[in-house]
Structure formats: C-alpha cells, structure tokens
Amino acid sequence: MKLIIDNADIEAIKNVYEYYPVDGVTTNPSILAATGRQPYEVLHEIRDFIGSDELHVQVISGVAEDIIKEAHRIVAELGPHTFVKIPCVPEGFKAMKALVEEGVLLTGTAVYTPMQALLAAKCGVNYVAPYINRIDNMGYDGIGVEKHIHDIFKNNNLTTEVLAASFKNSQQLLELCEYGIGAATVAPDVITGLVKNPAITAAVDDFRRDFEKLTKPGKTMYNL
Numbered sequence: 075m076k077l078i079i080d081n082a083d084i085e086a087i088k089n090v091y092e093y094y095p096v097d098g099v100t101t102n103p104s105i106l107a108a109t110g111r112q113p114y115e116v117l118h119e120i121r122d123f124i125g126s127d128e129l130h131v132q133v134i135s136g137v138a139e140d141i142i143k144e145a146h147r148i149v150a151e152l153g154p155h156t157f158v159k160i161p162c163v164p165e166g167f168k169a170m171k172a173l174v175e176e177g178v179l180l181t182g183t184a185v186y187t188p189m190q191a192l193l194a195a196k197c198g199v200n201y202v203a204p205y206i207n208r209i210d211n212m213g214y215d216g217i218g219v220e221k222h223i224h225d226i227f228k229n230n231n232l233t234t235e236v237l238a239a240s241f242k243n244s245q246q247l248l249e250l251c252e253y254g255i256g257a258a259t260v261a262p263d264v265i266t267g268l269v270k271n272p273a274i275t276a277a278v279d280d281f282r283r284d285f286e287k288l289t290k291p292g293k294t295m296y297n298l
C-alpha cells in the first residue's frame with residue numbers, strides 16, 4: 075500500500091519525509107486554503123522538495139471544458155508525476171474521459187459511493203479517493219465502502235486503485251493495508267500516530283539503559 079501525505083504544509087511534509095517511508099503528497103482546495111498562501115507557490119515548493127514522487131492537485135471548475143483547462147495548467151506547472159484530482163460528478167466524468175485519452179494522470183475524488191468509483195474507474199482514472207471519515211459521519215461504514223470499491227475493481231479487472239482518504243486513526247490505516255488497498259492518503263499526525271506507543275518507547279529506553287549499565291552513559295556500538 076502506498077502511503078501518501080494529505081497536507082500542504084511544507085514543514086510538516088519535510089518532517090514526515092525525514093522519518094517515514096512515504097510516496098508523495100495529496101492536496102485539496104481546503105488543504106491549500108489552510109496554508110494561507112498562494113496555491114501554485116505552495117505546490118511548486120512541495121514539488122521541488124518531493125522530486126518525482128506523486129503530487130495530487132484538485133481542480134475547482136464545475137464544467138468539463140474548464141476542468142480540462144485546469145488539468146493542463148496543473149500538469150504544465152507541476153510536471154508529469156502530477157495527478158489531477160477531479161470530483162466524481164457528471165461534468166467530472168466527461169473531463170476524465172477526455173484527459174485519459176491524452177494520458178493525463180487522474181484521481182477521482184469526493185467519492186462517497188461505490189457507483190461513483192465504478193464510473194470513474196470505467197473512465198480510466200488511476201485512483202479514486204473515497205472519504206472514510208466523512209462516510210462514517212453520514213451514518214455509513216467508511217471502511218466497508220473502501221473495501222467494497224476495492225473488490226469491485228478487482229472483480230471487474232479494472233486497473234484503478236483505491237486511494238483511501240479522510241482517516242481519523244491509524245487502526246483504519248492498518249485494516250485497509252491488510253485488505254490490500256492500493257494507497258492511503260493520511261494527515262501527518264495519523265502517520266506519526268502509527269508508532270506512538272509508550273510500550274515501544276519504554277522498550278527502546280530499557281535497552282539503552284541496560285547497555286549503558288554494562289558500559290558507560292553515552293556509549294553505543296560505534297564509540298566503545
């Protein structure tokens with residue numbers, strides 16, 4: 075499962091990249107708004123930092139012709155490893171079909187139902203992004219919807235992968251990983267939460283203490 079950072083704060087992105095094996099960055103208009111900075115300025119900064127890793131950037135327009143223009147600008151600005159995120163609505167499907175013909179990499183977003191995901195996959199998008207937490211908040215089973223969509227793709231030999239989005243905890247991530255979901259985009263605090271555990275910290279501290287009792291404080295295997 076690919077692990078992608080769902081954030082546009084360059085310092086947070088740098089921090090996660092320093093410590094964790096991650097595969098790229100996703101953004102949406104709300105995430106960009108949270109930075110308080112101009113969108114392309116932030117996105118160029120992220121692209122320069124992540125190199126050729128995946129960067130997902132969402133369109134704003136509501137009609138297909140304008141969505142296509144946005145997609146062209148996004149790829150021209152941010153390069154070939156950029157996935158254009160398009161909402162899975164009728165105008166979005168129309169734009170997806172045209173852009174897939176051109177070879178533009180696409181992520182179908184704002185996915186709440188398997189039917190949206192199926193239609194986007196049939197348009198030929200690379201990913202669809204169903205929103206776990208938001209589906210849960212509507213009284214449905216967000217994790218169940220992710221699995222359902224994954225099964226629909228596999229059972230129909232569709233190459234589109236699920237890019238699970240809108241997580242609230244690390245357990246959700248592990249459950250989808252075990253199920254073989256293609257990718258997950260996760261806020262930095264959920265990624266760091268994967269290994270935030272007092273038992274782990276205590277075990278590592280105990281090992282160091284025992285070693286220093288045997289040797290001297292500050293001694294390690296390189297400076298004995």
Ligand code: G3P
Pocket residue numbers: 080100101102205207208239240241259
């Ligand atoms: O990128 C879209 C998705 O991750 C939204 O997450 O937390 O705003 O529901 P959230």
